[in-house]
Amino acid sequence: MPEKIVIVxxxxxxxxxxxxxxxxxxxxxxxxxxxxxxxxxxxMMPYALAFNFKGxxxxxxxxxxxxxxxxxxxxxxxxxxGTKTKEVTVKKSNEFRKIKFDKLILALGSKPFVPPVKGxxxxxxxxxxxxTDYLKLNMTVKKGHNAVVxxxxxxGLEIAYALNKRGLNVTLxxxxxxxxxxxxxxxxxxxxxxxxxxxxxxxxxxxxxxxVKGRNGKEVNxxxxxxxxxxxxxLVIFATGAKPNVSIAVEAGIELGKHGGILVNERMxxxxxxxxxAGDCVEVKNLITGEYSLNMLACTAYEEGKVAGINASGxxxxxxxxxxxxxxxxxxxxxxxxxxxxxxxxRTKSKIFVMKSRGFDKEKFLTEGFLEVKILADESGNxxxxxxxxxxxxxxxxxxxxxxxxxxxxxxxxAEMQFAYCPPLSGFFFPFKTACEVLSERIKKER
Numbered sequence: 001m002p003e004k005i006v007i008v009x010x011x012x013x014x015x016x017x018x019x020x021x022x023x024x025x026x027x028x029x030x031x032x033x034x035x036x037x038x039x040x041x042x043x044m045m046p047y048a049l050a051f052n053f054k055g056x057x058x059x060x061x062x063x064x065x066x067x068x069x070x071x072x073x074x075x076x077x078x079x080x081x082g083t084k085t086k087e088v089t090v091k092k093s094n095e096f097r098k099i100k101f102d103k104l105i106l107a108l109g110s111k112p113f114v115p116p117v118k119g120x121x122x123x124x125x126x127x128x129x130x131x132t133d134y135l136k137l138n139m140t141v142k143k144g145h146n147a148v149v150x151x152x153x154x155x156g157l158e159i160a161y162a163l164n165k166r167g168l169n170v171t172l173x174x175x176x177x178x179x180x181x182x183x184x185x186x187x188x189x190x191x192x193x194x195x196x197x198x199x200x201x202x203x204x205x206x207x208x209x210x211x212v213k214g215r216n217g218k219e220v221n222x223x224x225x226x227x228x229x230x231x232x233x234x235l236v237i238f239a240t241g242a243k244p245n246v247s248i249a250v251e252a253g254i255e256l257g258k259h260g261g262i263l264v265n266e267r268m269x270x271x272x273x274x275x276x277x278a279g280d281c282v283e284v285k286n287l288i289t290g291e292y293s294l295n296m297l298a299c300t301a302y303e304e305g306k307v308a309g310i311n312a313s314g315x316x317x318x319x320x321x322x323x324x325x326x327x328x329x330x331x332x333x334x335x336x337x338x339x340x341x342x343x344x345x346x347r348t349k350s351k352i353f354v355m356k357s358r359g360f361d362k363e364k365f366l367t368e369g370f371l372e373v374k375i376l377a378d379e380s381g382n383x384x385x386x387x388x389x390x391x392x393x394x395x396x397x398x399x400x401x402x403x404x405x406x407x408x409x410x411x412x413x414x415a416e417m418q419f420a421y422c423p424p425l426s427g428f429f430f431p432f433k434t435a436c437e438v439l440s441e442r443i444k445k446e447r
Contacts, residue, residue: 004028005312006088006101008078008248010038012298013279014107015063016305021313022069029070030099032090034077035131038063043298045134046158050165052138060131073097081252083272103274103312106249106262107305110242110280110296119212124220126237128159137237143167145234148223150209152179154328156239157196161330163237164201171202171231173209173223183326184335185342187356188374188389195331212236242296244281257283261294266318268308276312278304285321287406288340288384289348295322325402327395334394338402339385342376350378353443357435361392363423373397373431381410381443386432397432412440 005021007014010033021029031038037060044058053059066072073090076097080089087098112127114120126137141147145168149160152174160172174181178189179196193203204225212233213222223231244261246254255271257263261283268276279301283292300322310317327336345352354376361369369391376385386401388394404414414436421428 002026002028003102003313004030004100005103005105006099007031007105007107008088009033009107009109009279009281010035010072011040011107011109011279012301013109013305013308014105015039016302017105017107017276017278017309017312018066018070020306020309020315022066024313024315027313030101031066031070031072032076032078032088032099033072033074035060036075037061037131038066038072038074040131042129045128046155046162048134049128049138049141049159050162052141052166056131056135059134078248081248081275083252083275086274101274104276105305105308105312106254106270106275106277106281107279107301107308108245108248108277108281111245112238113241113243114238115209115240117209117212119214119217119220120238122212122214122218122220124214124233124235125212126235128155128237128239129242137235140235141166141168142234145169146232147171148173148209148231148233148236149239150223150236151239151241152176152203152205153182153239153241154180154326156237157192157330158328159237159239160196160201164199164331170200171204171223171233172196173204173207173225175206175208177206179203179205180328180335183328183337183341184387184389185374188335188372188387191372191389192331192333192335195333199331242280244294246281249277249281257292259283259292259294263292266307266320267311267316268304268319269311276308278308284319287321287323289344290321295324297324297326300324323402323406325398327398332391333389334392335387335389336394336398337385337387338398339383339405340376341385341387345376345384348378348384350380350384352384353377353379353439353446355435355439355442357431357438359429359431359434360427361390362425363427366424367391371397371427371431373435375401375411375432375435375439377411377439377443379443379447381412381440382408383411383414388432393426400432410440411436411443415440 178186211224262277307319358372361371371390
């Protein structure tokens with residue numbers, strides 16, 4: 001009989017694992033997923049909200065091809081893992097089932113983290129992590145409402161953009177001293193803040209929410225800040241990060257890392273034999289620093305899932321570590337980064353060189369758009385981090401930089417690259433190349 005492989009969770013990591021397993025066509029594959037539809041695009045939700053999608057176009061879809069090749073238990077939730085019996089107990093409504101496995105892949109994902117603020121449980125307070133959240137929030141949004149978005153990271157900024165576009169009065173609150181604190185240095189992030197404010201969004205930095213108040217203690221109408229200021233609010237959205245969804249793993253005795261994610265090796269194996277894990281629920285090594293951390297990006301989850309699927313189905317593949325590429329879009333700006341931010345880079349043993357270059361995203365006679373690139377290199381001239389901000393082309397810069405960092409391409413080599421040029425598509429002086437040219441000369445002089 002063919003081996004039975006069970007995947008718990010069908011997000012980015014789970015789907016990548018399933019694809020690899022089905023390519024072998026020698027395994028019996030069972031997928032357990034708490035969602036009713038197989039394919040879910042969480043990154044699309046803020047943009048669907050911005051453009052007021054009436055249905056779930058672009059957010060969920062049915063995987064008809066997968067259903068022909070695997071058994072899918074949609075709407076079922078894994079509640080217990082039997083390590084000795086090698087079975088998973090799943091639940092739907094009041095019905096329970098036990099599923100035997102030879103190999104198991106845990107792609108459990110993450111769940112929203114909401115700080116312990118008084119009043120967060122009342123009506124009108126939201127997170128945005130699933131279809132139910134989206135539908136309820138979209139129905140609640142009304143032009144002229146006062147909305148408070150707590151959290152100025154990637155998702156919080158996109159939600160603020162969406163609500164602003166829908167005609168709400170939006171206030172954005174971030175406890176750190178700049179927006180996108182995990183993704184951009186303050187100098188670039190502050191330029192985004194300036195644009196956000198120009199669009200009419202009120203921004204508080206270095207500020208915490210201490211309480212959410214409501215009419216009769218039930219329906220939100222006010223947010224209290226740590227400085228005592230009270231903000232009117234018809235709805236409040238917490239975009240304050242996520243934590244790994246690992247309860248079933250903890251109960252089964254699977255080892256966790258210091259950040260609360262499942263600890264895996266390069267084969268994506270957990271501390272339990274024949275049990276793999278991938279995606280938001282795991283901790284992985286940073287390719288630059290060698291330190292383990294949570295890395296909740298779809299691009300990383302996809303690669304982890306591929307490796308888990310290959311190895312669970314008898315192959316041999318290794319995930320060497322994460323070098324996540326981040327890119328975003330809000331308020332008519334693109335922004336992105338890959339590798340280390342400046343403060344992170346300074347904590348490494350190497351001397352760090354920094355250079356910024358700003359230019360046009362296309363030939364200046366054909367555009368008013370700009371592109372600003374910031375690069376970080378070590379004393380050998382190898383890139384360790386790149387950030388960018390502009391009207392367009394940021395994703396292009398981030399993807400190019402990721403290859404350069406991973407393959408340890410020197411800034412001198414990048415400075416000598418012959419970048420393609422066409423006036424309506426690119427400026428002749430591409431800011432990424434310009435920054436590499438200047439930094440290459442600087443490093444050479446200081447050696």
